[in-house]
Amino acid sequence: MNSGAATQHYLVRPASRVSGSITVPGDKSISHRALMLGGIANGSTEITGFLASEDCLATLRALRALGVQVDQHDAHHLTVHGRGTAALHAAGQALDMGNAGTAIRLFMGLLCGQSFDSTLIGDSSLMKRPMERVAAPLRQMGARIDTRDGRPPVIIHGGSRLHGIDYTLPIASAQVKSAVLLAALSAEGITRITEPAITRDHTERMLGGFGAQLQRDGLAVTLQGGQPLRGTAIQVPADFSSAAFFIVAGCLAAHEGLTLRNVGVNPTRTGLLDMLRLMGADIRIRPVVGEGPEPIADITVHAAKLRGIEVSEQLVSVAIDEFPVFFIAAAAADGETVVRGAGELRVKESDRLAVMADGLRAVGIQCELLPDGIRIRGGGMVGGHIDSHGDHRIAMSFTVASLCASGAIRIDDVANVATSFPGFPAIARSVGLQLQA
Ligand code: S3P
Numbered sequence: 335m336n337s338g339a340a341t342q343h344y345l346v347r348p349a350s351r352v353s354g355s356i357t358v359p360g361d362k363s364i365s366h367r368a369l370m371l372g373g374i375a376n377g378s379t380e381i382t383g384f385l386a387s388e389d390c391l392a393t394l395r396a397l398r399a400l401g402v403q404v405d406q407h408d409a410h411h412l413t414v415h416g417r418g419t420a421a422l423h424a425a426g427q428a429l430d431m432g433n434a435g436t437a438i439r440l441f442m443g444l445l446c447g448q449s450f451d452s453t454l455i456g457d458s459s460l461m462k463r464p465m466e467r468v469a470a471p472l473r474q475m476g477a478r479i480d481t482r483d484g485r486p487p488v489i490i491h492g493g494s495r496l497h498g499i500d501y502t503l504p505i506a507s508a509q510v511k512s513a514v515l516l517a518a519l520s521a522e523g524i525t526r527i528t529e530p531a532i533t534r535d536h537t538e539r540m541l542g543g544f545g546a547q548l549q550r551d552g553l554a555v556t557l558q559g560g561q562p563l564r565g566t567a568i569q570v571p572a573d574f575s576s577a578a579f580f581i582v583a584g585c586l587a588a589h590e591g592l593t594l595r596n597v598g599v600n601p602t603r604t605g606l607l608d609m610l611r612l613m614g615a616d617i618r619i620r621p622v623v624g625e626g627p628e629p630i631a632d633i634t635v636h637a638a639k640l641r642g643i644e645v646s647e648q649l650v651s652v653a654i655d656e657f658p659v660f661f662i663a664a665a666a667a668d669g670e671t672v673v674r675g676a677g678e679l680r681v682k683e684s685d686r687l688a689v690m691a692d693g694l695r696a697v698g699i700q701c702e703l704l705p706d707g708i709r710i711r712g713g714g715m716v717g718g719h720i721d722s723h724g725d726h727r728i729a730m731s732f733t734v735a736s737l738c739a740s741g742a743i744r745i746d747d748v749a750n751v752a753t754s755f756p757g758f759p760a761i762a763r764s765v766g767l768q769l770q771a
Contacts, residue, residue: 359756362387
C-alpha cells in the first residue's frame with residue numbers, strides 16, 4: 335500500500351485568497367466505527383457518507399477477512415451484514431491495517447474476546463507506534479495479547495473469557511477508551527472507564543444508536559457486558575479534521591468567505607474552533623438537522639487578523655488532530671503562540687511536534703520545541719522544502735501555509751494524504767490554492 339509514498343510530492347505556489355462552498359469527505363473515526371460495530375451487530379447496518387480512504391478501506395478489508403459480508407453500493411454507501419458479537423471467524427492471515435492507528439487499536443478490543451487467534455500488522459509508520467496502552471487494559475480484562483517491544487505485530491490469542499474492569503486511562507485516548515468498550519461488549523460484568531480529559535465520544539454515541547445502554551457520568555462511562563447490538567442506519571458527517579485545513583485557510587484568506595457544508599461538530603472534536611476564535615477568527619456555525627447522534631453544521635469562515643495565544647491544556651484532547659494546521663495559523667498570527675501538555679503529538683503518524691517544527695523553520699518561522707509542546711513566533715513565511723515524513727496531516731497543513739508564504743512550498747512524501755482525504759488536491763484547487771500534485 336502507498337508504495338509511491340516517498341516519491342510523490344506537492345508543489346504549492348503562493349495564493350492570496352480562497353472562496354467557495356465545499357463538502358469534504360466523510361469522517362474517518364466514524365467510518366471505522368460504523369464498519370466495526372455493524373460487523374458485530376445482529377442484522378444489517380446501512381452506512382451513507384462513508385469515507386472511502388486508505389485507512390477505512392483497511393478496516394473494510396479486515397472485516398471481510400473476518401467473515402463479514404459488506405455490500406458496497408458505491409464508494410460511500412455500504413451495507414454491513416452483521417454476524418453478532420461472537421460469530422466472526424479467523425482471518426487465516428495477518429490483518430494489515432496500513433497506516434491506521436484507529437483500526438489496529440479498535441480491532442484489538444474487538445478481537446481479543448473472539449475464539450480464534452489474530453495477528454495485526456501495518457505500514458512502516460504504524461509498526462513503530464505504541465500498542466501497550468491498549469494491550470495493558472485488555473490483559474486486565476483477561477485477554478492474552480503479545481506485542482513486539484510494545485509495538486506491532488500484535489498477536490491476539492483467542493479463546494479468553496473476558497471480565498469487566500474499572501479502568502482509569504493514564505493518557506487521554508479515544509482509541510484506548512474505544513478498544514476497552516468494544517472488549518467490554520463481550521465481557522462478563524460491568525466495565526467502567528474514566529478518562530483524564532475529554533476525548534472524542536463517537537463510540538459511545540454510536541453504541542447508543544445500536545441499542546446498547548451506557549451510563550455516562552462526567553469523565554466516566556459504564557457498560558454492562560453481554561448486550562447485543564442491533565443493526566442500524568448511520569449517516570457519516572463530513573470530517574471536522576479534514577474541514578480543519580480549510581477552516582484555517584479561510585481564516586488566512588477567505589476575504590469573501592468560505593463555507594464547509596455538513597461538517598460533524600461533535601464538541602469532543604471542535605477545540606480548533608475555540609483556539610482560532612481566541613486568536614480573533616471569524617467563524618460562524620449554522621446547525622443542520624441530521625438524523626443520527628452526531629451534531630452537524632455548515633461552517634462559514636471569513637479572513638481575520640489572528641494574534642498568538644497560550645493554548646489551555648484542556649483544549650489539547652479535543653483538538654488533537656488539528657495541531658499541525660493550527661501551528662500554521664500560529665505561524666501566520668501576530669505574536670507568540672505556546673502549546674503545552676501535547677506530548678501525545680509525538681506518537682501520531684509522525685512526531686508531529688518535531689516534524690512541524692522542522693517544517694516551520696524551513697519556511698522561515700522561528701519556533702522552539704518543548705518536551706510536550708511548541709512555542710511559535712508568528713512572522714513572514716518564505717517558500718521552502720518540507721519533508722512530511724509520510725504524515726497526511728503535515729502534508730495538508732503546509733499546503734495551507736502557501737496562503738501566507740512569499741515563495742513556492744514543495745512538500746515531499748504526500749501519498750498518505752489518501753489515508754484520510756482522498757481528492758484533497760482537487761478540493762484545494764477548487765477554493766483557490768495553487769497546488770500541483
Ligand atoms: C482517534 C483518536 C485519536 C486521534 C486519531 C483518531 C479515534 O487518537 O488522534 O486520529 O478515531 O479514536 P488517540 O486515541 O491516540 O488520541
